[in-house]
Amino acid sequence: MNGIALRRAVKPKKVTSRILRNEAKWGFLFLSPWIIGFLAFYFLPMLASFGFSLLNFNPAVPDEATFIGFQNWQRALSVDKEVFLSFMRTMRFAAISLPIGLGFALLLSIILNSKNVIGKTLYRTLFYMPSMIPVVATVLIWNGVLNEQTGWINVLIQSVTGIQAVGTEGLRWLADPKLVYYAYTMFGLWGVGNAMIIFLAGLQGVPTEMYEAAEIDGASWLQRLFSITFPMITPVIFYQLVLGVIGVLQYFLAPFVLNQGTGAPEGMTRFYMVYFYKQSFTFFNMGYGATLAWLMFIFALIVTILLFGSAKYWVYYASEER
Numbered sequence: 001m002n003g004i005a006l007r008r009a010v011k012p013k014k015v016t017s018r019i020l021r022n023e024a025k026w027g028f029l030f031l032s033p034w035i036i037g038f039l040a041f042y043f044l045p046m047l048a049s050f051g052f053s054l055l056n057f058n059p060a061v062p063d064e065a066t067f068i069g070f071q072n073w074q075r076a077l078s079v080d081k082e083v084f085l086s087f088m089r090t091m092r093f094a095a096i097s098l099p100i101g102l103g104f105a106l107l108l109s110i111i112l113n114s115k116n117v118i119g120k121t122l123y124r125t126l127f128y129m130p131s132m133i134p135v136v137a138t139v140l141i142w143n144g145v146l147n148e149q150t151g152w153i154n155v156l157i158q159s160v161t162g163i164q165a166v167g168t169e170g171l172r173w174l175a176d177p178k179l180v181y182y183a184y185t186m187f188g189l190w191g192v193g194n195a196m197i198i199f200l201a202g203l204q205g206v207p208t209e210m211y212e213a214a215e216i217d218g219a220s221w222l223q224r225l226f227s228i229t230f231p232m233i234t235p236v237i238f239y240q241l242v243l244g245v246i247g248v249l250q251y252f253l254a255p256f257v258l259n260q261g262t263g264a265p266e267g268m269t270r271f272y273m274v275y276f277y278k279q280s281f282t283f284f285n286m287g288y289g290a291t292l293a294w295l296m297f298i299f300a301l302i303v304t305i306l307l308f309g310s311a312k313y314w315v316y317y318a319s320e321e322r
Contacts, residue, residue, distance in 0.1 A: 049290040049293060049294065050290070050294060052286055052287050052290035053072050053073065053287060053288075053290040053291040053294055054067060054068065054069060054070065054072070054287070055067055055068065055287040056068050056071075056072075056287050057286045057287040057290075058284045058285065058286065059284060059286050060284050065287075068287070072287050072288045072290075072291040073291055073295075075288065075291075076288070076291050076292060076295060077295075082270075082275060083272075083275070083292065083295075085267075085270075086270055086271055086272045086274070086275040087272050087299075089267075089268060089269075089270065089271050089272070090248070090249060090251065090271045090272045090273075092181065093181050093184065093248065093251065093271065094245070094248040094249070094251075096181050096182065096185055097181070097184065097185040097188055097248060098241075098244050098245065098248055100185050100188075100189070101185065101188045101189060101192060101195070101244065102195065102237075102240055102241065102244055104189055104192055105192045105195035105196045105199055105240070106199050106237070108127060108192065108196045108199075109196045109197075109199035109200040109202075109203055110199075110203065110225075110229070112124055112127075112196070112200060113200055113203045113204065124196075124197070124200070127192070127193045127196055128193035128194070128196065128197055129193065130190050130191050130193060131191040131192070131193040131194045133191070135191075135253050135254070136253065136257055138187060138190055138191060139187060139253070139254045139257045139258060140257070141190075142183075142186060142187050142190065143174065143258060146173040146174055146183050146186070148170040148171060148172045148173065148175070149170060151173070153171075153173070154170045154171050154173075157171065158170075174258065174265075175264070175265050176265065177265050177266045177268045180265060180268050180269060181268070184254055184255070184269070187254050195240055195244075198236060198239070198240060199233070199236060199237075199240070201236070202232075202233040202235070202236030202237075203229065203233060205232075205233075206228065206229060206232045206233065210228050210232075211224055211228060214227070214228060231316050232316065232318075234314060234315045234316050235315055235316070235317060237315075238307070238311055238315045241307065242304060242307055242308075245300075245303055245304070245307065246300055246304070249272070249273075249296060249299070249300050249303075250273055250296075251271050251273060252271065252273035252274055252277065255269035255270075255271060255274055256274055256277065261274050261277060261278050261282070272292075272296060273296070275292070276289055276292040276293060276296070277289075279292060280292075280293075
C-alpha cells in the first residue's frame with residue numbers, strides 16, 4: 001500500500017516536470033528569432049568592434065591592417081586630450097538638458113492629467129505630434145526659430161521684455177558658447193511628447209482611492225503631489241531617467257546637422273559621439289573609433305548599473321515588500 005501511494009504521489013510531479021519542459025522548448029522556439037537576431041546583429045558585431053580596437057585599421061585599405069594591441073586604448077585614455085574634453089562637453093550638456101527635458105515632460109503630463117483642463121485629448125495630440133517629425137527636420141526648423149535676426153524666439157523676448165534681442169545685437173543662440181546648450185535643449189523639448197505620454201500613463205495608474213483618502217484627511221494639492229503622485233510613479237521616472245541618460249550620452253545628430261562636426265561655436269558642440277564619428281568616418285581611423293565606442297559603452301554600462309543600484313533606495317514598486 002505504501003508503494004502504491006508513493007507512486008501516485010510521484011506521478012503528478014513527473015507530469016508537471018514534463019509540461020514545464022515542453023513549455024520551455026516552445027518558449028525557446030518562439031524566442032529563437034530574437035536570439036538569432038541578437039547574436040547576428042549585436043553580439044557578434046560587438047566582438048568584431050573590440051577586435052578592431054586592437055588594430056590599426058583603415059577600411060579603405062583593409063589589407064594594411066596591423067595588430068597594435070592596446071595602443072588605441074592607451075592613446076584614448078592618456079594621450080588624446082580631445083577624448084576627455086569631448087566627454088566633458090557631453091556631460092555638461094547632459095547636466096542641462098536631462099533635468100529640463102524630464103521635468104518639462106513630467107510637468108506637461110501632470111497638467112494634462114488634471115480634471116480641470118478642457119480639451120485634454122487635443123492638447124495631448126498636439127504635444128505628441130512633434131515627436132513624430134524626423135530629428136533632422138526638427139533641427140532645421142529650430143535653426144530658423146532661433147535665428148538671431150529673424151527667429152521668433154528673439155522677437156518674442158524683445159516684445160515682452162523690451163530687451164534688445166533682434167538684429168546684430170540679438171541673442172545668438174547657436175553661435176554663443178554660453179547659450180548653445182540651452183538652444184540644443186530646446187530641440188529636445190520640441191519632441192518631449194513621447195516622454196509625456198509615458199509619464200501620463202504612469203499618472204493614470206495611481207489609484208484614485210489614495211487621492212480621495214488624502215483629500216478627506218485635508219491634504220493639499222502639493223502634499224498629494226509629493227506624498228502620493230511622485231512616490232507612485234517613481235518606476236516610470238526611473239525608466240525615463242535610464243533612457244534619457246543613455247540617449248544624451250549618444251547625442252550626435254543635431255550638432256552634426258548644424259555644424260557638420262566642426263564643433264562650432266568654439267568647439268562647444270564637439271560632443272563625444274561627434275568626435276567618434278570624425279575619427280571613424282572622416283579620418284577612417286576605424287580601429288581608434290572602435291576604441292572610442294567601447295569606452296562610451298563601458299561608461300554607459302557603469303552609469304546604468306549605478307542607477308539600478310540606487311533604485312532600491314528611491315523607486316517604489318507596489319508588488320515588492322519593503
